[in-house]
Amino acid sequence: MIELVSASRCIQCNLCVNVCPTNVFEQRDDQPPQIARQSDCQTCFICEVYCPVDALYVAPDADANVVVNESTLAETGLLGSYRANVGWGAGRQKQAQQDQSFHLLKKL
């Protein structure tokens, strides 16, 4: 589930409030969005792909709450890792272009 909206990174664009398919976030005045309905998070990770400043972290656990530490996530490269994998963001090659699934499907 979504566990982090980084106050230090967030630019309050509120894109996550708009793009979340299950309406987890709530916009606030002069503050980063709030995780208002965490139990509705479907752990699809897609908010991370849209966040332009890698301020969001979705923990892999579907049901359990986990405590996360922002600096550890940043140091281990997990903050923003999915957006980097998908290849969104300036100077990145889109992952769609690098999809070599055909090598695998030949082996089936």
Next chain:
Amino acid sequence: MERNQISSASDSNSIQADVLVIGGGPAGTWAAWTAASEGAKVILVDKGYCGTTGATASAGTGIWYVAPDPTSRESAMASREALGGHLAHRDWMTRVLDRTYANVHLLSDWGYPFPVDDTGHPYRNSLQGPEYMRLMRRKIKQAGVIVLDQSPALSLLVDAEGAVAGATGIHRQTGERWQIQANAVVIATGGCAFLSKALGCNVLTGDGYLMAAEAGADFSGMEFSNAYGISPAFSTVTKTLFYNWASFTDEDGTVIPEAGSQKGRSVIAQTLLKKPVYAILDKATEEMRSIMRKAQPNFFLPFDRAGIDPFTQRFPVTLRLEGTVRGTGGIRIVDQTCATAVPGLYAAGDAATRELICGGFTGGGSHNAAWATSSGYWSGQAAALYARSLGQKALQRQVKQAGTPQANKPTIDPKAVVEAVQAEVFPYDRNYFRSQSRLVDSLGRLDSLWQEVQTTGQDTSNDPTQVVQAREAAAMVATARWMYRSAIERRETRGMHKYIDYPELDPTQQHHLISGGLDQVWVKSQPIANQTEDLKVLAGVGR
């Protein structure tokens, strides 16, 4: 009036369009694009955000893209006919393969970044979810479609003759109610996965089924509604391709005989009823591992974040219900335009039955993606032509909400209803493997639940989240009843419907099961042969 612009009706809360599309996944966006290309004023509403909503956006998918040479086409069509219990239709497979081929080339023209294979040719059999759906959103906006995000539809509107004439809904962030009058409506709300947290599936709660049924539409193949996807036990990522290179074991590493991703998934389910099952992707070579990472980065997210190397470390797995998302049942369509039994109402994508190309067993993401783009294309085109045939004056029709208006007093918690439905449809010994005694038992409780949700179904609460969740809960109860009522009537084992009282396929039951009804659920059989009679091409809409 300017093309594609919304006009305000006399009632300030009501807006007008030629075509209303409900649902902003692949099917809905294709429908919106073709309808707008026909010159229709189109509004698309989505419960979430068009671009991230639905099973495709977060998961990604293969697509049934087959070169139009007769040998490849023949083997593509023949490959899953037996698996599907011979309920699919060759004429539908042919036109879906044709349409999908053309649409994938459109995606290419629009700039979808297909990779190049080792012979230097574009490889067009797979679509990355975020990329595909962001492109579709951009294309429909360019075509003039008005997109309303976070705006779930709650009920259809019908005219005095019962033809569908729009919908009402709510903006779930502002709580503002909306009403859209439209000459035609396309339902593209996806299937129903009962909030199982299968990847991207929690927006798929059967809302469109319930709305369509209230307007009088019916269903086909709802017994084929027990697809389950493999995921790590702690995670939502139900992407199963790579489990073809997995060993499934006990906790101590003892291999479970016959367990597998494709043919052995039942063995995994049977084992999970007794004890935990573990997987390890130990059959993937070193070379394959890096290709896998590039092909499906979201597959590796949960592992990387949980600190597990899935190639060398065993991890517990579970099976999450994908219901009719990967099942094949859905709203019955009555002709090649994807019209439903109700005038003015069309169905596309996973909201519609996919038996026509898959029969009773899922073709996986690949067939569903092909169906979504094809049925979306046809339904949008037909809806635009139908809307034009009614003309502007139809927007002056007197309309009312479909279905019986319900009491307004919320008496039960939607979350409690959802949990009660899940207790009937999640267990492998109720849904994966079905038995008459348990189906009857479940239906008894589901019928009582239906009586209960009648008081919450049309909640006028001021909390929009509560309003939407009450409606979702009602849709899930209704969906489970069509599923299990149909399952009882198919007294055999065919496709994904595994009936332990009737373990063999019965050649006399090679027919479709049509179901419908709200207070009284009904099921009837439709001979396969009659289907071709129904397949009349309406004027102006063909391949």
